[in-house]
Ligand SMILES: Cc1cc2nc3c(=O)[nH]c(=O)nc-3n(C[C@H](O)[C@H](O)[C@H](O)COP(=O)(O)OP(=O)(O)OC[C@H]3O[C@@H](n4cnc5c(N)ncnc54)[C@H](O)[C@@H]3O)c2cc1C
């Protein structure tokens with residue numbers, strides 16, 4: 180039987196910070212925090228923690244606002260990998276796989292799942308490094324295809340609609356002042372010139388008023 | 399293979415061109431018409447909650463499934479072509495409505511001299527000025543002949559815009575360089591968001607003639623000549639790569655389908671993937687007998703028909719003719735043959751990025767609301783002393799302003815591409831960055847062409863189409879010149895930092911350029927030089943017509959769809975008024 184892996188998150192009362200625990204016990208250093216256990220769909224717990232840590236170096240949480248950590252980027256990535264995208268359901272995967280000039284795009288055989296699995300190994304004992312050490316480890320692989328993918332997915336997980344598991348508590352959209360989907364900007368599109376117009380942030384779920392099925396959830 | 403009851407007309411592909419022909423024949427004749435569409439039915443109700451960047455703009459939910467069928471590409475004839483394993487540089491659609499369901503709606507007319515590019519360029523600059531390896535051609539149709547059909551296509555979609563040349567009279571505020579038009583646009587220009595507004599002010603101060611982009615995302619409610627009504631756009635910003643939730647963007651599903659559904663003589667069969675045009679040939683001439691297709695369950699059918707229209711977009715129009723041996727394949731070595739010839743792709747790139755101190759509120763807008771500068775298009779510049787021929791236009795648009803696609807674009811002073819410094823700049827500049835786009839004409843060259851790939855196959859086992867495509871010196875020089883102009887415009891807008899376009903090197907399949915890929919079954923005045931005549935009728939098979947950008951001999955700078963629709967209307971007129979009365983060659 181497949182072992183169930185969980186990523187334990189705890190949403191704390193202190194500015195909705197989510198904290199990833201490093202052991203099986205819920206991280207309980209922050210009081211009142213309601214721990215949330217999120218079942219992982221593809222990554223192992225350790226892999227998820229490495230993804231989370233690496234994403235947090237790409238978009239760190241700091242005085243310029245929340246980052247990959249608060250947005251739950253690791254959850255987004257886990258779901259994408261578990262879904263059709265992760266196994267290349269929509270990519271042309273007929274043989275032969277050959278190398279070509281860079282402009283012809285990724286020509287490898289490995290699926291996103293395999294690329295992550297291998298790529299995470301190349302990061303070694305990432306979780307035991309301090310921030311500077313983690314940055315160095317990422318710098319070493321920053322020209323790799325895995326890194327390009329991780330960076331892209333980190334951005335996706337930061338700014339996706341929350342139905343995909345990322346952009347938790349709308350951390351990403353609030354960070355950049357993006358209001359989410361809106362039926363109408365008719366009265367505002369040619370106004371507010373030169374000043375920021377930041378309507379209340381809404382999600383697709385709120386706008387549609389019913390449950391939605393993102394593509395990673397195959398039915 | 400099962401043979402089905404014969405019909406009068408079979409149309410291969412239910413996108414913009416195919417459904418427009420189906421509608422015309424449905425309304426104007428009593429012929430039995432069957433549209434075979436490989437994808438599924440379109441449920442416009444789905445568009446009510448499609449505003450999801452991940453599924454639609456990144457995972458390309460509405461696009462062709464590359465795992466089943468793609469194309470291969472190489473830069474030149476000595477390279478080995480490899481498959482486009484994921485669509486990026488262009489993004490064909492599937493399902494009823496085709497790519498027309500998720501397009502942006504930018505709908506300008508081509509400049510009059512585009513249709514006579516070879517003769518007008520030769521006349522003005524002499525033969526010696528043409529690139530040595532060009533294969534440019536006139537279209538065999540003139541702008542004057544196209545004008546009523548342009549007007550018809552605009553009326554069908556309710557295009558919003560401002561005339562710049564009304565029956566020869568110059569109209570300030572419109573595109574004063576456009577060809578004459580018989581009537582004003584059906585609806586007034588769209589609202590102009592802040593960033594295009596800045597662009598308009600700045601380019602005007604530089605002496606250009608900015609004008610609102612002609613737009614199928616319409617500015618107000620409109621009822622077209624077929625009696626189909628649509629509401630005005632609400633500038634939701636989830637436009638290109640998405641279907642419009644209210645039907646304000648003209649899509650086949652909200653302009654043509656409602657009419658088709660009223661006509662019992664037209665039916666649409668979905669999940670029907672056409673694999674061959676079945677034909678009989680004696681000598682050089684022949685007749686199409688119908689088409690062979692496969693349904694979703696994998697069963698093969700022969701659908702006999704008296705008249706066949708191919709409208710499966712540029713790549714499959716070309717591939718199906720090659721697979722079926724319906725005409726002579728082009729050989730770039732000898733220049734003989736015509737199918738696969740003159741592959742072109744609009745030269746589109748970010749000519750300059752502009753970084754501002756003030757926020758731009760870019761989340762508001764539509765696929766086509768914006769401002770364009772056409773002063774350097776076509777042959778408006780004197781090219782005598784310039785290192786390139788022809789030109790293009792600049793635009794400031796509101797499209798693609800969604801967060802995933804735009805986070806991380808930072809001014810050149812920021813060197814980091816990840817980490818704290820980059821994140822801070824990315825957050826700061828997220829809503830203070832915009833691009834000046836440039837789209838230029840792509841000339842046709844002998845070596846840029848298509849044939850069947852010797853190695854890679856589709857899910858049915860048929861060879862994929864192989865594209866041999868690269869930029870040449872003309873495009874590279876044009877890009878360099880135009881980028882410099884765009885930088886001046888960006889500075890005039892008050893940008894605090896600007897970043898130039900990189901050099902145009904080799905054709906890059908990793909970056910979205912546009913879905914304006916043309917050629918392969920080109921039109922023209924002679925059967926030696928082209929596949930179809932100026933009415934889009936196959937020179938060798940008088941009951942086979944090819945609709946779409948595959949018939950463009952080369953790529954005008956403008957977005958192609960309005961011209962595709964105008965050519966389709968012209969072909970429909972010729973079929974209804976002449977061919978049906980007297981079947982045979984129309985030219
Ligand atoms: C993101 C995006 C933005 C765009 N924006 C603009 C714009 O602003 N302005 C503009 O002018 N153009 C734009 N375009 C391009 C525009 O969508 C196309 O030019 C237009 O849809 C072409 O019409 P068509 O009928 O030739 O092809 P399509 O609309 O693609 O229709 C072809 C149909 O044929 C079907 N088909 C293919 N092969 C087969 C087969 N073997 N058997 C059966 N059916 C088949 C396909 O499924 C499809 O439904 C855009 C495209 C994209 C992707």
Ligand code: SF4
Nearest residue numbers: 631632634637642764
């Ligand atoms: S921007 Fe306008 S036309 Fe485009 S999808 Fe939104 S409402 Fe429709």
